[in-house]
Amino acid sequence: MSSFWLDSIAQHRVKRESLEENIDVDVAIVGGGYSGLWSAYYLKLLQNDLRIAVIESDHVGFGASGRNGGWCSGFLPVTLSDLDREHGRDAAINMYRESFRTLDEIETVLANEDIDCDYHRGGTIQGATNLVQQKRIVDEVAEMKSYGFTESDTRLLTTNECLSKISIQGLFSSSYTPHCAAIHPAKLAFGLARAVEKRGVKIYENSRVIKIGSQCVELQNTKVRCQIVVRATEGFTSQLKHHRRTLAPLYSYMVVTEPLTDSQRAEIGWLNRETYHDARNMIIYVQITKDGRIAFGGRGAPYHFGSRVKPAFDTHEVIHKRIIESMHQVFPVTKSLEITKCWGGPLGVPRNWHPSVNYDAKTGLASLGGYVGDGVSSTNLAARTLAHLIINDSHPLTKLPWVNYLSRQWEPEPMRYFGINGLLKLSAGIDRHESSTNKPDKIRAKILDIFL
Numbered sequence: 001m002s003s004f005w006l007d008s009i010a011q012h013r014v015k016r017e018s019l020e021e022n023i024d025v026d027v028a029i030v031g032g033g034y035s036g037l038w039s040a041y042y043l044k045l046l047q048n049d050l051r052i053a054v055i056e057s058d059h060v061g062f063g064a065s066g067r068n069g070g071w072c073s074g075f076l077p078v079t080l081s082d083l084d085r086e087h088g089r090d091a092a093i094n095m096y097r098e099s100f101r102t103l104d105e106i107e108t109v110l111a112n113e114d115i116d117c118d119y120h121r122g123g124t125i126q127g128a129t130n131l132v133q134q135k136r137i138v139d140e141v142a143e144m145k146s147y148g149f150t151e152s153d154t155r156l157l158t159t160n161e162c163l164s165k166i167s168i169q170g171l172f173s174s175s176y177t178p179h180c181a182a183i184h185p186a187k188l189a190f191g192l193a194r195a196v197e198k199r200g201v202k203i204y205e206n207s208r209v210i211k212i213g214s215q216c217v218e219l220q221n222t223k224v225r226c227q228i229v230v231r232a233t234e235g236f237t238s239q240l241k242h243h244r245r246t247l248a249p250l251y252s253y254m255v256v257t258e259p260l261t262d263s264q265r266a267e268i269g270w271l272n273r274e275t276y277h278d279a280r281n282m283i284i285y286v287q288i289t290k291d292g293r294i295a296f297g298g299r300g301a302p303y304h305f306g307s308r309v310k311p312a313f314d315t316h317e318v319i320h321k322r323i324i325e326s327m328h329q330v331f332p333v334t335k336s337l338e339i340t341k342c343w344g345g346p347l348g349v350p351r352n353w354h355p356s357v358n359y360d361a362k363t364g365l366a367s368l369g370g371y372v373g374d375g376v377s378s379t380n381l382a383a384r385t386l387a388h389l390i391i392n393d394s395h396p397l398t399k400l401p402w403v404n405y406l407s408r409q410w411e412p413e414p415m416r417y418f419g420i421n422g423l424l425k426l427s428a429g430i431d432r433h434e435s436s437t438n439k440p441d442k443i444r445a446k447i448l449d450i451f452l
């Protein structure tokens with residue numbers, strides 16, 4: 001299975017050798033997505049003499065990093081008030097400020113390493129298409145402001161202001177934040193791989209790790225001996241021994257259209273390439289690509305029993321149909337456009353919805369992830385944090401509240417299966433209720449709150 005992004009640059013894919021003999025390195029990184037590649041990048045930046053191997057079961061960017069919606073967003077899957085409750089107000093604010101600053105950091109690396117990934121920081125518009133969503137948006141902006149963030153971080157837009165940027169069907173109101181860029185995800189993954197190889201990191205492809213242990217990584221016929229192992233497997237983590245219940249793989253799906261014609265573009269506007277979503281529970285996420293296609297994604301696909309991850313799950317006829325219907329509803333101009341690709345992939349969800357960066361200096365075991373679909377930018381912050389933890393230089397990033405944060409394990413099956421799918425159904429039901437009645441679905445929302 002591939003994605004529109006991977007297909008579009010298939011000719012630039014570098015084929016790398018697989019790991020055929022035992023090796024000895026300082027750091028073994030399992031997973032060649034953004035988490036693994038950014039980790040290699042910052043470790044090399046901080047300590048150039050480290051011997052680092054990235055071991056990837058398929059190819060660089062095979063996972064979510066080559067398939068995502070290309071939202072490079074400073075927002076996190078945990079809200080400020082959630083972080084405040086767990087870690088205190090200052091830690092929550094600090095986490096968000098660092099996350100917003102991460103876009104500047106990514107821009108610097110893209111320039112320094114000459115990575116062209118169609119990056120454009122046009123910000124994000126969040127729309128409301130009913131009164132409940134409208135209230136949600138107003139509350140979100142108010143919450144940000146109550147933590148000292150200002151109009152320069154997030155603000156409400158008048159309907160006219162929003163429609164002058166993008167033509168959106170049925171818009172009640174909206175908000176805007178500048179803390180997001182649209183990117184071509186696979187170009188970023190390939191560019192990062194080039195950058196780390198230039199610095200002496202060795203990447204092995206088609207090399208599946210079957211067991212991660214302290215100072216050792218085992219493949220089918222070979223072993224890597226090392227001081228430190230970084231687990232950077234995100235949505236695939238449940239496939240590793242001893243990690244069945246660490247992160248639940250939830251699938252997200254996308255479609256992309258052919259490029260809009262000039263007259264369609266004139267109709268829809270969207271000249272600043274803002275990313276777009278609305279305030280429904282079952283998230284949708286949209287970007288307009290550099291070459292004028294609409295890439296539209298959505299969550300809500302059923303969770304697979306036993307946290308299974310299989311190539312067969314990379315497309316889902318019913319969910320893709322639903323995504324296309326949503327796209328036609330939000331952007332009627334797309335009804336006349338051909339869908340040129342449908343795809344999907346797993347993302348990693350921790351039980352507490354709280355991403356983390358972990359490092360145990362005694363065992364040399366490290367991990368990062370659980371970004372719940374917000375990893376394009378967070379992988380950079382997580383990897384930078386991890387590199388400083390490993391180098392042990394007491395950098396301020398190592399004090400962020402996600403460091404060594406332990407989420408609960410997911411429930412054993414079949415509770416996990418019924419629980420996750422029940423919550424997904426509940427979310428979809430709430431959305432339906434809100435859009436048909438314009439009123440909150442208080443009882444179901446309360447149940448959702450209790451279990452999330």
Ligand SMILES: Cc1cc2nc3c(=O)[nH]c(=O)nc-3n(C[C@H](O)[C@H](O)[C@H](O)COP(=O)(O)OP(=O)(O)OC[C@H]3O[C@@H](n4cnc5c(N)ncnc54)[C@H](O)[C@@H]3O)c2cc1C
Pocket residue numbers: 030031032033034035036055056057058059060061062063064065066067068069070071072073207208209210232233234235236237239240251252253254285297343344345346347368369371372373374375376377378379
């Ligand atoms: C359809 C979709 C849309 C998304 N949209 C967005 C978005 O717009 N914005 C956003 O911020 N986030 C988005 N996300 C999430 C984001 O893409 C991820 O959070 C991010 O890419 C995670 O990067 P990663 O390197 O941790 O994981 P991955 O990119 O999944 O990389 C993990 C790598 O590990 C490899 N691997 C797994 N098991 C093994 C093994 N046993 N041995 C060796 N290698 C192994 C895999 O092959 C894979 O290449 C989306 C995700 C999906 C699926």
